[in-house]
Amino acid sequence: MESNNTNYEAAAWIATNNADELSAIQGYYNLLEIVTDPADQAVIKEIISDEKNHAHLLTEMALKYDSGIAEAKD
DSSP: OOOHHHHHHHHHHHHHHHHHHHHHHHHHHHHHHHOOOHHHHHHHHHHHHHHHHHHHHHHHHHHHHSSSOOOOOO
16 A cells, blocks of 8 residues: 555645646636637537546545545435
């Protein structure tokens, strides 16, 4: 099993990358407001969907590395 310091470092990097994903999502939503071509809007929506999936996966990953304490189910 990895040390707590290694787990903490992994969790910190995962959190940083997750924050970047969330920032990118907001940026794409902003772009969606000013792009008028329907084909371009469809591409941006697909990118948003991908970024949301990345954020979801990173959130799940972060829970594995944050401290070893399981997430509450209630």
